[in-house]
Amino acid sequence: MKKPIFKLLALTTALMAMYSCSNDDSANTLETAKEFKTINVTTHDGRPFDTGKKTNLSNGRYVANPGGGVMMQAFYWDVPAGGTWWNVVNSKITAWSNAGIGSIWLPPVSKAQNGPFSMGYDPTDYFDFGNFNQNGTVETRFGSKTELESLITKVHGENMQVYADIVLNHNSGGQLESNPFTGTQTYTNFTGVASGKFKRTSADFHKNALRNNDEGIFGGFPDLAHVAPNVQDWLWKRSDGVGKFYKNTMKFDGWRFDYVKGFGAWVVKDWNANVGGFSVGELWDANVNLLNDWANNANSSVFDFACYYKMNDAFDGNNLNVLNDDMMWKRNPYKAVTFVANHDTDEIWKKELAYAYILTHEGYPTIFYRDYEEWLNKTKMNNLIWIHNNKATGNTSILYTDTDEYIARRNGYNGNPGLVVYINNSNTWQERWIQTNWTNAQIKDFTGNSGWYPTTQADKWVKIQCPPNGYSIWSINM
Structure with a gap:
């Protein structure tokens, strides 16, 4: 979910300077994807994954698994509108695979209230992938359903995995209706969604006949009530529901769950038990106890915000001693997804040091699109990816x-x-x-x-x- 982040112009200037000053690598002999050797894929603690087959790293392709590879966040906030983004990402998949990246994380893929301008975090129709004329557009901001399917096919053709960003906390874009539970008019009528699937009314949102609220509401959006049978059925139980349709028909391999502070960990646990696939939750908190408890209760990986904030304190705060402190990757490395920046927060200035840290340590490291494609030295990034995949055991x-x-x-x-x-x-x-x-x-x-x-x-x-x-x-x- 997007939070308001105020960035200094100096950050952009500093990053551009870092990039321009570090482009001349002719004197360095970096180990890169071109020098991959054939090895077994291993987890972040060095144990081999049971992938069922040998994996040849000579061409940079390998099976992605938590801790066994590197994830690319394949978007940033306000990527270009106009329905071109799926094609942009498609054009980069082979190069990313050759570099040793094993999975990509896409933004929410379904139609949202702001139509052609939406980044997807205000979902209206979970089954409109850019194929229905709805909310002022046929295509989503990122492109058409056909282009999305082509992208997913390309990812799998390169022996990579693709993860969908799933917004389960709230919806947006419903019509007004008389709400018997509030005694007011609320925007909770989603019976007219163009796909005709997962129709919702006020009974599916808080408050309702079952409960007044859950763990959290976001931005005043209608808050989905996951205890409602209709919501559970359509999100993860039905064979043609959201989870199983995304996995079995659209061929997504896993999930990034948005704003998991807004609902109980049991929701993700039930989704994982019924749908399967890799999962990671966005629990925005530096408290490693909260991160670990949520990951265990949800049976899911979680983004290591404890590590993120410690790296900021260490590299920008000039005190590397704080790297002795507790982090999710130390507490539970199998469920820790580490990162340096994402579409919501970009606070670390000394990013090269931070990437050297997460790509040599335990956990499942994530690379931010703009860091890799625009702001940092790609040769050095590829070298770190090679080291992670070949030496970090x-x-x-x-x-x-x-x-x-x-x-x-x-x-x-x-x-x-x-x-x-x-x-x-x-x-x-x-x-x-x-x-x-x-x-x-x-x-x-x-x-x-x-x-x-x-x-x-x-x-x-x-x-x-x-x-x-x-x-x-x-x-x-x-």
Whole structure:
């Protein structure tokens, strides 16, 4: 859901400067998708996924799973209107796959109240994908149903997954009706939706005969009552309902649930039990206890807002010690989806350091479209994706922190040696002796930021270095 975020012009200027200053990578020998080797896909803690087949990373394609790949948020707020966005994303799928991205997250795909101008978070008709003349348009802001289907087919053809953004808390665009539960006129009559599916009346919204309210209402929109049998049937129980139609007919592989603070975790749990597929909830809160409790109660992944705010404090607040604090990926890595920015919030300035962090640590990392396609150095981003997919295995040990430096070790798994990541938030080169898991082994920085090729000692200790305001990522030279 979109929240009002006020950005400084200086942020854009700084990002543009970062991009222009970092474009010259001719001196660096980065590991990229072109150098992929054939390995088994692993989870974020290094254990292999049971995918039923071997996966060849030589062409950058692999099966996406929580923690086993990288997700792309394939939109930003106010993407160009005019029905072109599905085609724009379609044109990028092969390149994203070649880079090692395993899944994409799309904005809400159904017709919403603001028609051709809506980002989809004010849903009217869950079954209008740009194929009905409704709310002033046939196509959605993003395109037609045919173009959406073509995009999904392209994603699957590249052995990737596609996740739908699902707004279950509220609806918009209904007609006025006399509401017996409020004694007023309310915009809760959705019996005239063009698809003719999931017709709703005031009985399906709060308050109603069943209850007055649930956990939260958003923006004054009619608040769906998930306890209502009609709502449950059409959202996740019916074979032709929203969830199963999206999964079985439209071929979505998973779900990003919007504003889950607005309804009970049992809703997502029931959806997952009846529909299946990957799921992640937007529970906008830095409290890791709340995130973990919701994820367990919903049987779902959750965006790691605790990690997001700690990274902001660490990299922009100049105190890398806070990376010792609790985060969702530390508490429950299988259910943590990490991110640096999204369509709602974009507060971290030192994004390259933040991406180096989430793409070397446990969790399911998400890349924001504009960071990848517009604002940051794509070669460096592809290098980090390669490192994530090929080296970031095993659990995590934090080796050293101070206000400016952070060093952590991924301990490897099943023959994969893991890595050591060194992040430096100071203005000068730094060096540290650290203990690895490797005996008498030559290592190198797979980012190309350091030209050192040190050999670990018999006791596994070695000296590594890191550039100013940058990062280095070390593993066995093989």
